[in-house]
Amino acid sequence: MSAEWKDRLTAGAASLVFLAVFLFGWNAFVTAQSGPAADMDPELAALLGPQAKGESALPRPSDVGAEIWGHITNPFYDAGPNDKGIGIQLAYSIARVLTGFGLAALIAIPLGFLIGMSRLAQRALDPYIQLLRPVSPLAWMPLALYTIKDSEISSIFVIFICSIWPMLINTTFGVATVRRDWLNVARTLEVKPLRTAFRVILPAAAPTILTGMRISIGIAWLVIVAAEMLVGGTGIGYFVWNEWNNLSITGVISAIFFIGVVGMVLDLILGQAARLVAYAE
Amino acid sequence: MGALSNVYDPNEILWKGCPCGLHATMYEHQAALSGSGGGRFYAAETTERAARKPEAPAFDALSDLEQPAAKTDKLDWGDQEKVLANLATSAIMKGLFQTDINRRNFLRAVGGTTAAAAIASILPIEKAIANIVEATGPLEKTDLNVGFVPITCATPIIMAAPMGFYEKYGLNVSVIKTAGWAVSRDKSLSGEYDAAHMLTPMPLAITAGAGSAATPWTMPAVENINGQAITLATKHLDKQDPAKWKGFTFGVPFEYSMHNFLLRYYVAEAGLDPDQDIQIRVVPPPEMVANLSAGNLDGYLSPDPFNQRAVYDGVGFIYKLTKEIWPGHPCCAFAASQKFIDETPNTFLALFKSILDATAFSSAAENRSEISAAISPKNYLNQPTTVVEQVLTGRFADGLGNVRNDPDRIDFDPFPYHSFAVWILTQMKRWGYIEGDVDYTGLAEQVYLATDAQAVMADMGLTAPSETYASYEIMGKTFDPMAPEAYVDSFAIKR
Numbered sequence: 001m002s003a004e005w006k007d008r009l010t011a012g013a014a015s016l017v018f019l020a021v022f023l024f025g026w027n028a029f030v031t032a033q034s035g036p037a038a039d040m041d042p043e044l045a046a047l048l049g050p051q052a053k054g055e056s057a058l059p060r061p062s063d064v065g066a067e068i069w070g071h072i073t074n075p076f077y078d079a080g081p082n083d084k085g086i087g088i089q090l091a092y093s094i095a096r097v098l099t100g101f102g103l104a105a106l107i108a109i110p111l112g113f114l115i116g117m118s119r120l121a122q123r124a125l126d127p128y129i130q131l132l133r134p135v136s137p138l139a140w141m142p143l144a145l146y147t148i149k150d151s152e153i154s155s156i157f158v159i160f161i162c163s164i165w166p167m168l169i170n171t172t173f174g175v176a177t178v179r180r181d182w183l184n185v186a187r188t189l190e191v192k193p194l195r196t197a198f199r200v201i202l203p204a205a206a207p208t209i210l211t212g213m214r215i216s217i218g219i220a221w222l223v224i225v226a227a228e229m230l231v232g233g234t235g236i237g238y239f240v241w242n243e244w245n246n247l248s249i250t251g252v253i254s255a256i257f258f259i260g261v262v263g264m265v266l267d268l269i270l271g272q273a274a275r276l277v278a279y280a281e
Numbered sequence: 282m283g284a285l286s287n288v289y290d291p292n293e294i295l296w297k298g299c300p301c302g303l304h305a306t307m308y309e310h311q312a313a314l315s316g317s318g319g320g321r322f323y324a325a326e327t328t329e330r331a332a333r334k335p336e337a338p339a340f341d342a343l344s345d346l347e348q349p350a351a352k353t354d355k356l357d358w359g360d361q362e363k364v365l366a367n368l369a370t371s372a373i374m375k376g377l378f379q380t381d382i383n384r385r386n387f388l389r390a391v392g393g394t395t396a397a398a399a400i401a402s403i404l405p406i407e408k409a410i411a412n413i414v415e416a417t418g419p420l421e422k423t424d425l426n427v428g429f430v431p432i433t434c435a436t437p438i439i440m441a442a443p444m445g446f447y448e449k450y451g452l453n454v455s456v457i458k459t460a461g462w463a464v465s466r467d468k469s470l471s472g473e474y475d476a477a478h479m480l481t482p483m484p485l486a487i488t489a490g491a492g493s494a495a496t497p498w499t500m501p502a503v504e505n506i507n508g509q510a511i512t513l514a515t516k517h518l519d520k521q522d523p524a525k526w527k528g529f530t531f532g533v534p535f536e537y538s539m540h541n542f543l544l545r546y547y548v549a550e551a552g553l554d555p556d557q558d559i560q561i562r563v564v565p566p567p568e569m570v571a572n573l574s575a576g577n578l579d580g581y582l583s584p585d586p587f588n589q590r591a592v593y594d595g596v597g598f599i600y601k602l603t604k605e606i607w608p609g610h611p612c613c614a615f616a617a618s619q620k621f622i623d624e625t626p627n628t629f630l631a632l633f634k635s636i637l638d639a640t641a642f643s644s645a646a647e648n649r650s651e652i653s654a655a656i657s658p659k660n661y662l663n664q665p666t667t668v669v670e671q672v673l674t675g676r677f678a679d680g681l682g683n684v685r686n687d688p689d690r691i692d693f694d695p696f697p698y699h700s701f702a703v704w705i706l707t708q709m710k711r712w713g714y715i716e717g718d719v720d721y722t723g724l725a726e727q728v729y730l731a732t733d734a735q736a737v738m739a740d741m742g743l744t745a746p747s748e749t750y751a752s753y754e755i756m757g758k759t760f761d762p763m764a765p766e767a768y769v770d771s772f773a774i775k776r
Contacts, residue, residue, distance in 0.1 A: 047671055047678040052595030057574070082458040083660035149471035151464075230460060241460055245431055245567040246663040247590065 059250040067254040093235040100159025112171025137162030137223045151231040163216035170212025174205030206277035214270040421625035428477035432584040434505045434613035435478040441639035443655045450631040462535040476617040482537040497619035501730045504613040507604035508691030510588040512597045513580040523551035532564035532581035542708040544582040549774040585672040598680025607755040643693040649673040697729040699749040700762035713776035721765040
């Protein structure tokens with residue numbers, strides 16, 4: 001045990017060293033970019049921004065740190081329909097992702113199960129799945145906006161349509177590749193089909209299904225940012241867009257940080273769930 | 282003449298049609314009379330009218346009734362409230378007397394004052410008048426969503442929220458920031474927005490079905506005039522002449538925009554074909570500055586604050602303000618669907634009035650600094666206040682080392698001239714956005730609510746122009762709104 005802990009500590013220390021090197025390099029880069037302040041008429045200088053006066057467009061790590069700390073300490077303020085705290089924005093995005101993802105799971109898993117159990121269905125539906133799967137989720141956006149006529153439901157629909165495919169394909173694959181022996185044993189014991197499905201096939205396919213879900217939620221989280229940037233209103237994507245609108249690189253970097261953190265947490269949760277159903281043959 | 286006439290004057294003819302009630306039309310009435318040889322009514326009437334002297338009717342007795350119509354002999358259109366009141370009285374009298382001749386005989390017999398008192402005693406005219414003048418009635422709904430794109434053109438729509446103009450008219454408006462015009466259009470079409478900030482060509486394009494499904498749209502008011510600029514990247518300091526722009530890539534915020542049409546017009550006047558010699562790309566305004574600094578764009582004709590922002594960030598300079606191309610050109614608009622107006626007319630009127638009020642407030646130069654501070658925060662434009670203030674006050678750094686003073690760099694004038702629409706349509710035709718026969722004035726009058734704006738503005742005590750068509754001079758070339766097709770044909774570079 002102590003050897004493993006030692007490894008972990010070393011890895012953690014190495015991570016910290018990487019971070020320190022990265023931040024130091026970043027700071028040095030910004031310093032190198034900033035020129036000396038130009039000699040300027042004060043009247044004119046008052047009308048110009050720091051960048052026009054020779055400062056780098058890129059913020060320093062300390063600026064970004066202060067910005068992130070500001071968001072962490074005050075995450076739930078609400079200053080009108082277009083200005084809400086990062087906590088509220090993240091909550092909107094997560095709610096959208098979970099709704100779209102949940103709906104997709106509700107449809108994809110049973111459907112994948114059925115397709116996986118029938119060789120015919122698998123072959124018949126495969127071309128359609130293969131055709132629709134690689135479509136960029138955002139390509140659905142104009143169509144969704146036009147037909148659904150509601151931007152909130154449209155963004156959920158886009159999440160739904162992009163997260164359904166990995167789950168469907170993985171479920172189908174997992175169900176279709178359950179070892180024949182186990183099915184044959186079940187048949188020998190005269191287990192009823194429904195019981196076979198729940199007691200034999202589901203546990204056997206569960207790790208593959210969860211892998212599909214994990215891929216899906218990753219994609220869903222990628223897509224929601226883009227969808228919200230497009231549609232606006234609320235959510236972390238809108239937050240990024242609003243900071244971009246102000247050309248505030250500091251704001252954009254801190255938003256990237258939060259997006260990364262949330263994506264990591266979502267992935268960790270499904271990773272833990274996958275461990276629960278894992279089995280060794 | 283009905284609306285402006287003194288209804289208590291026995292010599293006035295108020296109502297259309299035959300005054301004696303025996304004939305279907307005035308024409309038949311006159312023919313019958315002249316045929317009968319007497320010509321009594323007609324002759325009497327003409328002589329009466331010819332000999333009429335301006336007499337001040339003695340209506341003192343009525344002053345306590347607050348009878349607006351009775352106070353002056355002739356009203357003018359500017360006093361919308363009184364005109365409405367007069368129309369109300371006229372309608373009531375029509376109900377009482379049926380024909381002009383009856384009314385006139387009655388008034389002659391008893392005298393105007395007595396008649397007015399007598400009628401007032403049996404009919405609550407003041408009450409009827411009050412109902413029509415305050416035709417607003419109850420608002421159908423008070424919670425509204427109004428979309429805007431975060432640029433200074435939308436100033437009246439935006440600042441009406443923090444500065445309380447919507448509240449003043451009993452509305453609770455959420456102004457919602459929108460990523461761009463295509464989204465704004467789609468959200469408006471889907472009904473998520475009750476009304477929205479659009480570009481002046483957009484309601485025309487939506488109504489004509491260019492770029493979206495054809496839906497009847499209206500533009501009750503223009504937001505701003507002027508206020509755009511051509512910005513060039515700092516590296517093009519030596520190319521301050523459109524003839525040197527061959528091969529440039531320019532950004533415009535939307536296809537159906539004044540930006541696109543003005544840029545095309547400007548380069549075409551310099552002999553460049555906007556589709557061949559330069560490239561015009563649709564870029565969302567916030568991305569323009571970044572694209573300019575990255576070298577993806579050589580310049581752009583975009584809304585402020587992004588021209589000023591390029592100067593503020595030191596990546597570009599303001600080459601030309603659009604007011605130098607066409608002084609007083611329209612840019613952005615307050616737009617609403619025909620459906621919104623039909624279904625909730627009172628709410629629409631209240632919203633329209635708050636926008637007109639806010640626009641008038643924005644127009645005053647002394648309010649501009651205060652407005653800049655109100656609309657700069659994150660909830661609205663999300664820009665440094667200095668940038669917004671330079672745009673609105675017109676005292677700005679141009680990026681060439683000068684501080685310029687141009688108080689009318691941007692101005693706010695709500696009046697939606699029909700001729701604006703005609704000009705825009707000529708350019709849409711010129712560049713092939715619409716094809717075939719275009720009903721220029723028909724479309725203009727359907728979409729741009731200039732006549733309604735006149736009435737509402739007059740009602741609010743604002744001065745509206747009396748004509749809805751005007752002629753413009755753009756870069757030395759005259760535009761006559763009555764000859765749009767000839768105007769399109771007169772250009773050397775067109776599609």
